[in-house]
Amino acid sequence: MTNADSALTSRVEVRDGGVRRSPRRFVAPWWVRRLGGGFCTLIAVSILIFLATQVLPGDAAKSILGRDATPERLSALRAQLGLDRPAIEQYLSWAGNFLTGDFGQSLANGRNVGEVLIPRATNTLALALCAIAIALPVSILLGSLSAARRDGPLDQGIVVTSLTFNALPEFVIGLGLVVIFSTGLFKVLPAVSLFPPDESAFSNPMALVLPTLALVLAISPYLIRLVRASLIDALDSEYVLTARLRGVPERRIMTHHALRNSMTPVIHGTALLLAYLAGGIVVIEYVFRFPGLGGLLLEAVSSRDLPLIQATALLLAALYVVVNLAADLLVVRLTPRLRGVGA
Amino acid sequence: MSTPQIDRRSFLLASLAAGGAAAALPLLSGCSTASPGGGVASASAMASMTAGTPKRGGLLRVGLGGGGPQETADAHIGILANSDLARSLNLYATLFKRDPATLALLPSLAESAESDPAGSTWTVRMLQGAEFHNGKPITADDLIFSVQRIFELKGAVAELMPWVDPAGMKALDNRTVQFTLKSPTAIFKEPFAMIASGIVPVGYDPAKPVGSGPFELKAFTPGELTSMKRFENYFGNVWLDELDFVSFNDDAPRINALLANQIQATEALPPGQIAAVQAGGNMQIIESKSGATRFFAMAVDEDPFTDVRVRQAMRLLVNRQQMIDQALAGYGQVGNDLFNMYDPMYDAELVREQNIEEAKSLLKSAGQSNLTVELATAPYIAGTVEASQVLVQQAKEAGVTVNLKKMDLPAYFEGYGKWPFSGDFFNANEYFIQVGLNQLPTSTYNITHFNDPEYNALYKKGVAELDEAKRKDIADEMQRIEFDRGGNLVWTYATVVDAVAPGVNGFVPDKYGLPLTSYDFARAWLS
Structure with missing residues (x-):
């Protein structure tokens, strides 16, 4: 196994x-x-x-x-x-x-591990779900546009922008957002999470806005490129050629044939991202003082x-x-x- | 799975320690031109801060450096992170406290403490009518219990009062305790002003921490949030209704939270970010020139530091002002290899200045002209890693190669006390307390392994000397020994810079070195 x-x-x-199909053997x-x-x-x-x-x-x-x-x-x-x-x-x-x-x-500190772990896990779940819920549709849309207009100005714009965000460390994205939305330009969103430890992020949506945005900016480039590459493969395939020759409209080819068939790597990529978001976003958690699992694991390790x-x-x-x-x-x-x- | 996270974190921490990404990035060279420009601004801020009549009410949220899941509300042990110190000082009253402006001892929970002429019996009388948070009157038995608990747990304070006999205390009446000491001392009161000497009720349970400080605990989640409310029957004034301590693992989010008005006060701004906070708005800056000591420590029993000429050469090759300018953006006063420049016992005649030639000739006579040493460092307090980097540069001038061994805190403290060359810090303690902390063979923090028979004998004589002028003479002799053959390279007395939002009042500069007027939130009020 x-x-x-x-x-x-x-x-x-x-x-x-x-x-x-051996029907009798379990x-x-x-x-x-x-x-x-x-x-x-x-x-x-x-x-x-x-x-x-x-x-x-x-x-x-x-x-x-x-x-x-x-x-x-x-x-x-x-x-x-x-x-x-x-x-x-x-x-x-x-x-x-x-x-x-x-x-x-x-x-x-003698606290029950379950009591420590569950609120943190809930917060991380809230953050990861929000981030994926926004990043996934946005990436599929932008990735598809990019693939459909391959090498055009729109495609180049999307590729360059996503490469730029991909190159920025997560904490730079996070701190940049704080400067724009919390402490500098506009003072409209909280810079850090301060909700009481006995409440969860689900009931404090304002605390989720900036961390979610930072994560969306951090993970979308990866998803966009995944969608784009996989879609380009599909669009170059023989069945798409056949469909085109049969006169199927381009839009229908995209939505009914190419996109659907190019989802496999995107689904696996999203699964990997979810696992990463659960444990690997310490940097974002620290920048926004977000009480999540990554920071908890890090603290647990450093306190042995x-x-x-x-x-x-x-x-x-x-x-x-x-x-x-x-x-x-x-x-x-x-x-x-x-x-x-x-x- | 954890490895990349640690790397990410240390990368983040390193970046922030280098000056913070939210503000401009003042790298070492960038800082060197900055002067402690807070002087003028803070003077005016101070005027507004102390003006007006205090009034009751409101919630103050304070952002503090957190200690993670190990944060404690225990009165006597495990008090390490800044948030631990602040919690301890507000939940628990001690017998004495310090005047922030003069560092003189003031009675707090004690009404008086008097000794017999020899200093071998001390009698402590506590305030009439003082209570614990649970309404129980504070009695002599509680004081005896508290001292015994400190000794049982081997708390750090126990080492500072070796003369106290845990079995030698007797209640004379309901609020008076007589201490029959193992040996006479003049330094009886000072340990009872230390953090971790709080008075707790008989049967104290750290899981339900009951003290008699200005605030009582509502809720405490280690590493995250401490919520407190005013203790209505506190023996002094308390203005705030509620007080929250928010723990932060990083400096940048702590300062962002202040600028975004999510917290109304924060402590110890990183030197590189002070200018940005000043420029960024209407925050009040509290600048405290303190006697708190930052130093490098050479273990006198480890080669090459066994040779006193090497130790003196290392002390001579440092340009202290330059180190302060580059590592602390100028926020510090020059150190002279002695502790706490504001202590009455401090010997101001001993001054150490950079002298490369003398350093070189000392090294030559010691046969160490091509000296290479390894310096263990970690961000245990603001500016230490940067100062270590400056030392590497300055040592080159004298032909000394300093290799940095830079670590995270767990790794540094794992080897604490064993590194031949490392560093440490202390607040502005009274001289004989400081000696007890790190200069004696019995001291927990004696990382130089200093054990000088002449010095030890002087200490014994000094603590028992009740005549202050004679005690000062002894302290001078001891400081001369430290200056001539000790292992401490004291490069600065730190200036602590705190920031509070407009409308937060009551804080004053503090020489002790703890932020926010030694976390004295009883004095804070909102307008």
Whole structure:
């Protein structure tokens, strides 16, 4: 099941399954097998994370005490936090609790890991969904326009603009937006998120505006180029040529044939972006003081807070598995030759 | 998965530390021409800030440097980040506090503290009628409990009062405690003005922090937000209804939040951004020339610093004013390898100036003409990394190669106390307190590993000397030893620059070195 993660492999399996159709023998649907593989991946991830934290210099006690870390205070705190136990014992007791739904307590401040993690995850979800919801249609529109008017002034304008934004570091985009909309030119939007920790970003939409905009500007260039390249491939294909020769209107060719067929890489690209948005937008989170998952993971690592690192990283890894699976399911729906597979 | 994030963050931090991308990018050379131009502007701002009669009411939101998930509301331990310090100072009252203008000790929760003629028994009397946030009167038992807790947790303050015997305290009446000391001392009151010496009730639970400071806790999420409200029965004046501390991981968003009016006060502007905040609008700038010390530290027991000539040469090759101009945009006063220039014990006769020739000849006689050393540095306080870079340049003039080992904070503190050549910082503490903090073999922060028998003996004599003039003589002798053979290269006494929005009043310049008048929010009021 180790190769189950590759979308390509699973598609091949799917096709085989479709051809053979052995009705009596029970074979779990390919996506169930993928989920099983994902679970194994998570176990491996948790072990890897544990090993990695053992290799990192310092531990939670050292991190809490900072420059006050005298040997006496260290050993007292280590005993209090259970860090004086053998590594294997620490991992097994954590894993045992985790499987029964007890995510443990943060070593840094004793708060319940679930209580720390869930609001942050909710905020990140809000931000990622907003960003994708805007970036995806905008990118498909601009990418299609670009491909349809290939090498024309509009195409060149879109390509140059998206390359420019692609080249700008995210924090420059973020700080630029702050200067324009919060502190300098117009003072209309909040510069940072200040909503109380017990509320979520969903109920504070104003706090989402600038981070969303920054993310849209940061990820759209990638999506636009993906749409454009994939659409250009499709437009150059033989079936489009055939359609043109049959006199199908250009607009209909675009919407009914080319665009639909060029969606596969876009869907996979969007899935990757979602996974990236969940964990990789620390810079944007910092610029806007947005309480999300990326910053949480970073703080957890720098405070060597193992239960929090594990829970956050596993959540991100699980998201990765699920999002990729969802993308594959969607691709199967959209691609007729992959359809009709129930196994 | 975490590696690229760390890289991104350190890139971001490095960029912001270099001056911030929101403002103009004042790189090192750009800063060097800037003078501490806050002087005039801040004087007028100050006039408006202290004018008027304080009135009650309102919410003040303050942006502070955060400590992440390790932030604590404990009164006695783990108080590291600025937001921890500010929380501690507003939730918990200490027996004494400092006058921001003179650094003189003032009674706070204590009404008096008096010793017998030998200084071996001290009697502390607390205010009549003072209460904790939960309404319980503050009694002698609470003071005894608090001191015992400090010693049990081995809090940093315990080291500063080695003469206190946790078992040697006795309640004389409801608000009076007699301390029978292990050894006599004149420095009894000073540790009780330190942060982390707050008085807590018997049975104190840090998860439900009850103190007797000007504000009581409503809600606390470590690394994010602290919400407090006025403690109505506080023994002094408190004007604000509510006080919020918002923790920030980065400087740029903190300053943007102020400029966007989402917070009304923030602390310790990065030197490179002061000009931008001044130019950017109507913010009031509070400039505090403080005695807080920033220094490089050479471990006297590690080669090549075992040779006193090498240590003196390193101290001689530094052009301190240039370092201040380039690393702090001029916001600092020249340091002379001693601590806290505003302390009454400070020996102003000892002055160190750059002397490349003498440095070279010292190195030659030490056989270290081609000296190469490694300097461990991290952004533990504003300007340190930049100052380290300046040192690299200046050392070249004397033929010394300084290699920078630049780290993030966890890595730096992991090796803290072990680096042969590194750096540190302190607020403007009283001389004998400062010695207790980092100059004795027993000191937590003794990163120079200084352990000089003559010096240690003088300290013992000094802390027990009740005659202030004689104590000053001893302190002078000790400072002479530090100056001649210590390991500290004190390059500046920092100037702290805070910014508050129009209509926020009550803050005054503070010599101690903690921002916003040592986080004394009891004095703040809104107009």
